[in-house]
Amino acid sequence: MNTLKQLKLVLLTILTITFFSCSDDDSNNTPSQGTSTISVKLMDRPGDYEHVYVDVVDVRVKVNDTSDDDNWVSLEAINTGVYDLLELTGGINVLLVDDFVVPSGTLNQIRLVLGNDNSVVIDGETFPLNTPSAQQSGLKIQVNETLEPNIAYTFLLDFDVDESIVVAGNSGNINLKPVIRASVEAQSGALSGSITPIDVQTEITATNGIETVSSYADVDGNFVLVGLTEGTYTVTVTPDPASGLPIQIIEDVEIAVGSTTELGVILLE
Incomplete structure (x- = not known):
């Protein structure tokens, strides 16, 4: 009789441990709420x-x-x-x-x-x-x-x-x-700067070899490129071909998450 009671107690203990182990696993796999x-x-x-x-x-x-x-x-x-x-x-x-x-x-x-x-x-x-x-x-x-x-x-x-x-x-x-x-x-980060002279339509393109983002300078010569993933970029400044001004390339421009990299004034000459 004592042996039977002991066996029941052992089985109950095993079932209890198994139940709580399964419960813990389930809670760990539940997607975070909120x-x-x-x-x-x-x-x-x-x-x-x-x-x-x-x-x-x-x-x-x-x-x-x-x-x-x-x-x-x-x-x-x-x-x-x-x-x-x-x-x-x-x-x-x-x-x-x-x-x-x-x-x-x-x-x-x-x-x-x-x-x-x-x-x-x-x-x-x-x-x-x-x-x-x-x-x-x-x-x-x-x-x-x-x-x-x-x-x-x-x-x-x-x-x-x-x-x-x-x-x-x-x-x-x-x-x-x-x-x-x-x-x-x-x-993501951003890139900004300005172009002079301001009366030349100019496209600014930034690429990291995977993604390419571009924009035109506004009427005051200012530009901002947003949504850039973190990394090192090559920036190409392309004036209107009719202006006769050469394309400029700026290498190794670093973009950081949550900040704007300022290129300053870019002189087209």
Whole structure:
């Protein structure tokens, strides 16, 4: 009888230890709970067009969801409307979403949904810009960024206009097949400086061999390149060929997260 009691006690002890061990494992594998906030800004790389107008009506996201289902959450964009992408260069951007609360975890995708009022101006003539997929389901941008609890994230959506606008064969239709680069402002740096003389249109391009970001100097000669990942860049300063001024190349420009590298005044000569 004593032997039977001892056996039951041993079995009970084993079951208790096993139960608590499984519980501990489960708690360790449970994703962290909490919320994060998201802001979204829209900007553009320079393009060889006079104007590119896009009609922004919504911004949506998928968080912690890699399925093909239509489980998108609207971020309730605050600044919807028609924007000229070519005005959103040189560090200028528009805030589309401001501090929207989402569950922490993985931000899988961002969708930029466009309306019907999209157009491009070439040689003074306005053409409709066809964006059927953007109007129906939105422009999908793969992100896959980890969102930590109680952290605010600002995502920069950077259009590449030259890569995004496609003339469809002999039909003459002009389509928007967007190439958009998404970066996190909190995990990137910036580059700034100024050009003289200021009356020469000048493009500034920075590349680390993987990513390339460019902008034009504004009417005062100033420029800002944002959304640069940390690392060493080569900066190319390209004046308008009609000016006769040579291209300048600046090597080994260091970009750090959360700071702006200042190049100072660049003399075109």
